[in-house]
Amino acid sequence: MNQCPTCGGKKESVVFVNTGLDSSGHYTEIQKCGRCLGAGYVSQEIIDDIERGKQLRADRVAKGLTLREAAKSEGVTVATISQRENGNFKK
Ligand SMILES: [Zn+2]
Known part of the structure; x- marks a missing residue:
């Protein structure tokens, strides 16, 4: 653990x-x-999700996108983007 x-x-x-x-x-x-x-x-699964979220955030920042812009381009809410970047992926 x-x-x-x-x-x-x-x-x-x-x-x-x-x-x-x-x-x-x-x-x-x-x-x-x-x-x-x-x-x-x-669990390791949660650790992996957190790392995945950090990577998503790093990718978004590298593209110069705000949370709002990223949400718009993906057709999801800002809250969803924020949750993903915090490692909370809906299962
Ligand atoms: Zn805790």
Whole structure:
């Protein structure tokens, strides 16, 4: 098994919670790591996906495309591109 690259094996990650227009209401909280779901380690498959995502991002940046431009050219949403680049591929 591989140590989770998102939480570094700590099993949790600090997330920023945006509560809206009033910035005084924003806060950070510690949540169970979403990558490894609190296990602290991930499968090789996930490591491969993360590497694949990094490569996608590197390719896009090399082409000088923004997330929005890449999404438009592929006919998907910005969120989809962003998720892929973070190693989250829909199975
Ligand atoms: Zn994790």
